[in-house]
Amino acid sequence: MRILLLNYEFPPAGGGAGFATMNIGRELVKSGFDVDVLTAVIDNESDGDIIDGMRVFRVPSWRKGLHDCGLSGAYSYAAFAALKRLKLHKSVKYDLEHYFFSLPTGAITLTPFAGDMPPYIVSLRGSDVPGYDPFNANVERLHKILRPVTLRIWRKAAAVVALSNALRDTALITAPDVDIRVVPNGMDIGKFSAKQMDPSRRENQPLRIVSVARLLERKGIQHLLEAIADPVPLNVSLKIIGTGSYEESLKRRTAELGLEDRVTFAGFINGNSLPEHYREADLFVLPSQTESFGLVFAEAMASGLPVIATKVGGIPELIRSGTEGILVNPASAGEIREALEYFDDNRDALVAMGSAGRRRIEEKYTWTRIAAAYAKIYQEVTQPEP
Numbered sequence: 182m183r184i185l186l187l188n189y190e191f192p193p194a195g196g197g198a199g200f201a202t203m204n205i206g207r208e209l210v211k212s213g214f215d216v217d218v219l220t221a222v223i224d225n226e227s228d229g230d231i232i233d234g235m236r237v238f239r240v241p242s243w244r245k246g247l248h249d250c251g252l253s254g255a256y257s258y259a260a261f262a263a264l265k266r267l268k269l270h271k272s273v274k275y276d277l278e279h280y281f282f283s284l285p286t287g288a289i290t291l292t293p294f295a296g297d298m299p300p301y302i303v304s305l306r307g308s309d310v311p312g313y314d315p316f317n318a319n320v321e322r323l324h325k326i327l328r329p330v331t332l333r334i335w336r337k338a339a340a341v342v343a344l345s346n347a348l349r350d351t352a353l354i355t356a357p358d359v360d361i362r363v364v365p366n367g368m369d370i371g372k373f374s375a376k377q378m379d380p381s382r383r384e385n386q387p388l389r390i391v392s393v394a395r396l397l398e399r400k401g402i403q404h405l406l407e408a409i410a411d412p413v414p415l416n417v418s419l420k421i422i423g424t425g426s427y428e429e430s431l432k433r434r435t436a437e438l439g440l441e442d443r444v445t446f447a448g449f450i451n452g453n454s455l456p457e458h459y460r461e462a463d464l465f466v467l468p469s470q471t472e473s474f475g476l477v478f479a480e481a482m483a484s485g486l487p488v489i490a491t492k493v494g495g496i497p498e499l500i501r502s503g504t505e506g507i508l509v510n511p512a513s514a515g516e517i518r519e520a521l522e523y524f525d526d527n528r529d530a531l532v533a534m535g536s537a538g539r540r541r542i543e544e545k546y547t548w549t550r551i552a553a554a555y556a557k558i559y560q561e562v563t564q565p566e567p
Contacts, residue, residue, distance in 0.1 A: 182559060183215040183274065186235075187266070187289060188281035189242060189258035191220035192452065196395060197476035198281050198306045200452075201366055201551075203233070208552030210234035214559075217273070219265060221258045240265045252323075259285040263292040275299050276563050277339075279555070282309040284327060287334040300339035300562050304364075305348055307473030307494075311355045313348065314471050316399045328355065335359045339562035342555075344474040345495025362558065365495070367551035368479045368542050373456050375485030375539045388417040388525050391462035391486075393455070393477045394469075396425030401468035401491065401511060403427075403434055408517035410438035415521055419444045419466075422458060459484035463531055464524055470511045472496050479546055482538030487531055489520045499546075505538035 186206050190199035199220075206216045216235045221242035230237050240261035244254035266289055269275075278301040280287045287303050307313050311324035311331065324331070332355070335341050341361045343349035349361045394400040402421060409415050421431070421444065428446070435444045450458060459465070465481035465488045472494040479499060481488055488506030490496050502508035507523065509516035524531055 182276045182563065183217070184209060184559065185217050185219060185266075185269070185273075185275045185278045186281070187219045187262060187278060187286050189221050189255050189262070189286060190281075191218060191223075191237070194221065194223045194244070197366060197474065198304075200476065201304075202281055204367060204369065204548040205552045205555055206235045207233040208548050209556065212552065212556060214556070217269070217275075219262050219269070221254070221262075238265060238269065255282075255285040259288050262286075263289045267292065267295060270295075270298065277301065277559050279559075280304065282306050283331055283334045283341075284309045284324075287338075288330060290334060290337065291330070301337075302340040302342060302558060302562065303334060303338045305341065305343045305352055305361070305473075307344065307348060307471075310343075310348060310352045310473075312351050313473065313494075314399065316470060332356055340558050342558065345498050347494045347498065348473045364551060364554045364558075365499070365546060366474045366476050366479060367548035368476075368483045368546045370483050370543055370547055373459060373480050373483035375460075375483070375535070388415070388521070389461065389463045390417055390419045390466050390521075391422065391458060391481075392419065392465070392467050393422045393450075393458075393480070394425075394467055396421070396423050396428040396431060398427045398430070399470045400427070401470050402431055404468050404512055404514045405466055405517055406431070406434055406438055406440060406444065407514035408521060409443065410440055411514065411518065414438075414440065414443060415518075415525065417443060417521065417525070420447055420458065420462070421445065422447045422450050422455070424449050455480070456484060459486060462486060464489065464521075465506075466490075466517070466521075468509065468511065468513075468517055469493060469496070474499065479542055482535075483542045485535040485539050487524065487534035487538060489517060489524075499541075500538075501541075505534055505541055 186202055188202040192199050192203050209216050218235050218237045222239040228239050242254045242258040277299055280303045283303045335356050342364050343361050346363055349363050352361055465486040468491050474495045488500055491511045492508045493511050500506050507520040
């Protein structure tokens with residue numbers, strides 16, 4: 182079976198959706214599928230390169246930066262990709278197209294004069310679902326305007342797949358008549374291997390915290406800073422990995438709270454180097470205010486780290502509070518502080534919950550398992566039972 186995967190993000194650009202596209206494609210190739218990818222040019226890459234057995238085609242995209250696509254980047258990709266898709270279909274017969282994000286990527290399916298095209302499925306990732314991010318007024322306003330387009334994309338799809346039950350429930354508010362399946366993200370458990378904490382660090386040493394995210398306001402890192410500072414600064418070190426539009430605000434808040442000696446802004450870290458930063462830490466914290474799944478949580482768990490996260494979106498489906506970490510209410514610096522103090526006072530819990538998290542990833546969230554779930558959907562929609 183020949184599959185075309187379409188996503189405006191693909192490593193090194195973007196976040197979880199880009200890595201999902203790459204890893205699902207890689208596993209599909211291992212299973213005998215012929216896989217092509219249609220994505221955006223980031224750094225003068227060649228069109229048609231072979232990466233892990235996939236042919237990767239690229240089109241222009243007016244992105245703001247490597248990890249900040251913006252609406253101009255997303256929709257310029259969709260326009261150029263629509264033309265490239267028509268050209269590809271003249272020379273290659275695809276059995277199925279798989280779109281990551283219903284908007285903007287799925288809008289490519291509405292290209293006029295495209296003629297007969299294969300069936301397609303859509304993977305909902307979060308920001309493409311109306312109501313997912315109430316903190317972004319511009320995106321929600323655009324969703325209201327484009328609601329008829331979203332509905333048409335979903336209703337024409339052979340299958341619609343959400344990252345979590347929570348995201349599925351949000352999508353059903355917009356389209357209660359659409360059958361939406363759930364397939365989560367996966368993890369490269371070999372890349373993010375667990376490293377047990379040195380017993381000598383279990384007492385009287387600063388608690389080493391790592392947080393990995395695009396630095397956006399909705400990621401809630403400002404509440405983590407407040408939790409560390411109030412009422413008196415905790416004996417911790419915090420490494421913040423990532424860049425984004427909220428970075429300068431976070432740096433200013435760090436200075437205002439007098440935490441410059443405890444907080445390090447590490448900027449962008451190459452994916453190949455990221456596992457070591459997880460293994461150097463004792464605890465992962467990211468108090469997101471909205472999250473469809475959160476690949477970084479799974480990365481931290483695969484690295485043997487317990488997690489402090491929030492009770493939003495798909496996070497509670499991944500992390501069981503009290504087993505793999507502690508879940509708190511969003512925007513609650515007080516609850517984050519209590520969780521930090523718990524781990525600071527109970528160093529053995531770091532090891533126990535970290536080990537439990539690693540086991541959960543091994544049992545449920547490997548990319549091999551996730552790609553197999555998608556392969557089953559591909560077979561169902563291309564070879565329906567009579």
